Amino acid sequence: MNFKNRDLITLNDYTTEEIKSILEKAREVEKYEKTREKRTILQGFVLATLFFEPSTRTRLSFESAMQKLGGSVIGFAGPEATSIAKGESLMDTVRTVANYADIIVLRHPRMGAARAAAEAIDIPVINAGDGSGEHPTQTLLDLYTILKEKQKISGLNIGLLGDLKYGRTVHSLSVALGRFKNNLYLISPESLKMPRETIRDLRETGIEVHETQNLSEVLPELDVLYVTRIQKERFPDLEEYNKVKDAYKVNNALLERGKENLIVMHPLPRVGEIAYEVDNTKYAVYFRQVKNGVIIRMTLLGLILGVFE
Amino acid sequence: MNFKNRDLITLNDYTTEEIKSILEKAREVEKYEKTREKRTILQGFVLATLFFEPSTRTRLSFESAMQKLGGSVIGFAGPEATSIAKGESLMDTVRTVANYADIIVLRHPRMGAARAAAEAIDIPVINAGDGSGEHPTQTLLDLYTILKEKQKISGLNIGLLGDLKYGRTVHSLSVALGRFKNNLYLISPESLKMPRETIRDLRETGIEVHETQNLSEVLPELDVLYVTRIQKERFPDLEEYNKVKDAYKVNNALLERGKENLIVMHPLPRVGEIAYEVDNTKYAVYFRQVKNGVIIRMTLLGLILGVFE
């Protein structure tokens, strides 16, 4: 299995064995991270973070990962991104930056941008989100979190809550969870249901897929509850939004009706979907998820730059 | 005396002995800095600079300090700060970033923000200014500058000039100078006098506190003249502002009436309070103050991250 110089545009390009291998490697890296033993392994390597739209958390997570292994970072975000986007084609920008850096992390509002960039240059590209497309390192960190918390990533009952229609995170994640043979509970308002074809694809992998609008009803079945943001703008009228918002608010009273080992995940940022009171309970793993994101990105940077044996 | 993992929100949390110990350590660090001997001591450590309002000089000073010891930096400032401030609560932001970094330097417009952040997370927080609250590393660098220039930080006659009502710098500094038993000369226009209760507190420590509007009158008494900015917006009418501005302009003619060893300090940036002609005189120490700021921040980062024995 060889990851050196490979792009990471979507997890669909990686076999299930390869994904498992990344998750196993992450376990090792997590140990380095604690000891700071390997903290110079990427010395002299330069990561370019090209963020054509803002995503401060993702950017900081990659920059932290690179630097914790001794590497350096250049890049742009915010208004500078806008001005560079105006001046020249994306392809010229990435072909230019490919001369400054050893690896590029790209965030771009247009679906397909990461793939196009990867094809234009010789250095590897990691997709950090391309419009309604993919965000594969988010999916990997979600899988890694489940593996660490549950000691397995198969045969679990996993609830996905919120906007399942537009939410990029949950589409990629549900496909990945399907590959690992988990059962899915899709919990969303009628107007934000997961697209038909995605569900059909999931069922074809042989897993159970339950759809419901009722969170309380399915909660007792779940090993994992994955909460995502519901955006007000998605709703035709405010009244419906308010109804949903209240019905899907995750709080301690609700969680106490769940399994003993239920865990609650969230890609963050949250804006009210999970009550603050949950933060200090055994259920809350969403801040540990953030930590796992750094570990996964350290692992990927090391694998792709070829510094791990 | 142990500084490892301690927050630095206000100097009021530190004993006078602890402050002295920091200043002594800074002397040592200043020697390393010259030799570059210790330039990898923070390798693998990550500092996050979270600047929710702009303060480019403070940000660059911390980033320089971290990197001169071999550490790395992530963070945000400017418009990115605005967008992150909108998306989620400050507490969620710092709890997220606490997973990316080993230490946080926080600048926030709201008084109390740094304390609240420090209480929410396990990694140490350094307050780089929270509204009308504190900016303790500025005070430490001021003390360190006086110590270096005067070989002592007690028993001096120190004039504080400018906006003593709203100026955050001078409040914290005057309290610290009081703890070290210096005499204070508070020089300000009537409308920008230091608050009554601050003066009362200072007098209770047993030091002399003189209030005046007349700079020339007290100048001959001073060992240190600490100049701060007077902002036009603070004045009811423009005429009064112009009068004060001229009366408090520090230039060579004025300084020649001072003591032989008088020094002039300023937290910078200045906008006309000190004439450029002063820059190359023996009185001017304000650019050395900037240098001392880096030394103090190197010292604090090293102490709090526990890399100094």
Added chain:
Amino acid sequence: MNFKNRDLITLNDYTTEEIKSILEKAREVEKYEKTREKRTILQGFVLATLFFEPSTRTRLSFESAMQKLGGSVIGFAGPEATSIAKGESLMDTVRTVANYADIIVLRHPRMGAARAAAEAIDIPVINAGDGSGEHPTQTLLDLYTILKEKQKISGLNIGLLGDLKYGRTVHSLSVALGRFKNNLYLISPESLKMPRETIRDLRETGIEVHETQNLSEVLPELDVLYVTRIQKERFPDLEEYNKVKDAYKVNNALLERGKENLIVMHPLPRVGEIAYEVDNTKYAVYFRQVKNGVIIRMTLLGLILGVFE
């Protein structure tokens, strides 16, 4: 020959022998760069990139160069630059930053800003563009590219195409090419011709200088075609702009009428002056130019910071 602590404001301050020596050193550095042997040579050194106007590519190129040698970077660009520019004089800003860094790279809209900054402080300053003034590292990377591609930098026929009136790049470059005894073909519309006095100065060095509006006519003579951007705003009316734009569009059909070894250069970004079809031909060296920019900047940082023998 000693480069330690020298400013680089304009190549006019450097002898032809010194320029040759920099280009030779760059050859060596290019070898290090591949092996990563010297990747810690600038450890503990801090570069400040002060960009008072945007130039993301130049900024990233310098930051990459510094970090590839193990150094660190602080600085500002974008809106932060605007706010710092308002608060205090440029001289105060650079005198402040001189206490944070070991070397400054300055980009400023005002001609003469870099020289003034260099004179105000003790640490070295590299000019990364000052209005209609100079951008010497661009000229050095252009010379280095010609040397690498042609194995010489003298006696070549070099065409400069585009806006020769306002284009800063071509003024500095043409002077440098003159010093190295190349013949120049100046190709531009009537309204954007190179200034009379620049041409006179060039001719006085003893080289041939041909002026023309007709690209196809002179193309067969050229060893190097250096293309620059023609900005719409420079033209009195849109019709004239469109005429020129089409006449000067560099594409494969045109290039096939050139010499076997003709190379096409461009400082980038391009906005349509060179057809994308040229990118994968033997003529195109403009992305290699970008790479050479990093090498030249690594070389200069190493020489000026005194880490090369």
